Amino acid sequence: MNIQISGKGKTIVFLHGYCESLDIWKAFDTTLHTEYQIVLIDLPGHGQSPLLTKDFSIDDIADQVQQELKDHGISEYFVIGHSLGGYISLALAELYPESLLGLGLFSSSTFADDEDKKKVRDKVKAYILEHGVASFMDSFISGLFAPENRSRLSDEIEEMRISASKTPPDSVIGYAMAMKNRPDRTAVLAKSEKPVFVIAGERDMAVKLETSQQMIDLIRRGEALVLKGAAHNGYLESKNESISFIKSFLNQYI
Template sequence: MTNTPLAYTEAGSGPALVFLHGFCESKDVWTDFTKPLVHQFRVIALDLPGHGESPQTDDFSMDSQARQVRETLQTLQVEKCLVVGHSMGGYVAMALADLFPDLLYGLCLFHSSALPDSEEKKENRNKTAAFVQKHGIEKFMDTLVSPLFAESNRASCEAAIQKMQTIGKATPLETILGCLQAMRDRPDRTEVLKNTTLPVFFLVGKEDPAVPLEAILQQCHLPENSMTYFLGHVGHMGMFENTALTRQALLKFAETLYPANAQKYKAANSF
């Protein structure tokens, strides 16, 4: 099936950094985070199927979403990129690494994982779907977003929490239910981590309730070439909870993939 290209924003020039958002999010979660990166990179942020401004799909599986990402990047003439996937976006990034490894210079699992859902997590997905159908999207988003932030950050991140709730409440019910099922049923991709030659960057919130630290410790050593950055006092939303440190960590990883580009930037900005 051929899909309509996904909605996207694009800025800057140089090597491509592609940002994939999470469940009930949109490309807008990356707006402030990526602004400084456009001085060194071609920054592309996509709306995944059924999210933001992207069209609906009849298949929310991670493989199908990955194919739509690839098709969209082909229309943008992106031959190779570093893909950064937050949460569900990381599941899509893992599908890209599995299905289309030649598309990638590397990948960043940004509060994400290659592990499948546990049986308990699968049951929680089912309960969440039932809750949304019974109580509606608005009530669901009011309960979902705040706990994703470390408790110590919730007051200072109130504007970000409100932004996330607004984005989430605009997400169609069809998308929410389709993605819950797709996340529940996604495969174990730890073998992809074991076998890949791609550099992999794990960005980890020590207080992440959605992707626990213990889960990352099970997999961050699996790739041949990997880096892991642990963020203290951060939950699942590092792009908001500690923007500067999170961005700096990602930039350091990107510069290891594109050292010539980093040197060129530093030379151009030296005094």
């Protein structure tokens, strides 16, 4: 598994989203590694990490991440996950609670897919099989950004589209099915005594604001941030605000 580690101090692990790579966190790493040990990981089947099996679950990926961290001598960490990375972070919190210092969900959800969302996952699989990954990414990537941000971030969006188009079909389909079949982990958030944050995009159509608000209301110890004018990819749309919030949160709670 491709992993990059920088800095010293308490460990903060960043997990990227669907068809992304560890590169999305580079600006966060630059800001935070002076105070913390920052771990960036290409999830299996993304970036420079190979996919080990075609048939896998979110829990299987969490197990692989935990083993990778253990292999690098990391036994305790705060995990931050964007979208898919948040699902894996929740699995880590449930499966390995002794390892977690806390949890950050960035445009992600504790709730399982409803029936409509499961149908969307199946359509993604069918589309990839018929038309390929590159064709899918032509519309998928831009749709993760609020319309008014697409022109301002056109270079970044194009770079993401090109990178995502290189994701192997088995990964794109495999993760779609793993997300479709993942369990509801709302109880993990509701019962957590460890610090938790939720960052939500006001314009996010993948994880709608009302869904995020339900999660925010369950936080027992922690904070939340709603990014005004941002959609699903607030780490780019509102990069400075997101970094500032995470830095302040970690300084206060970790």
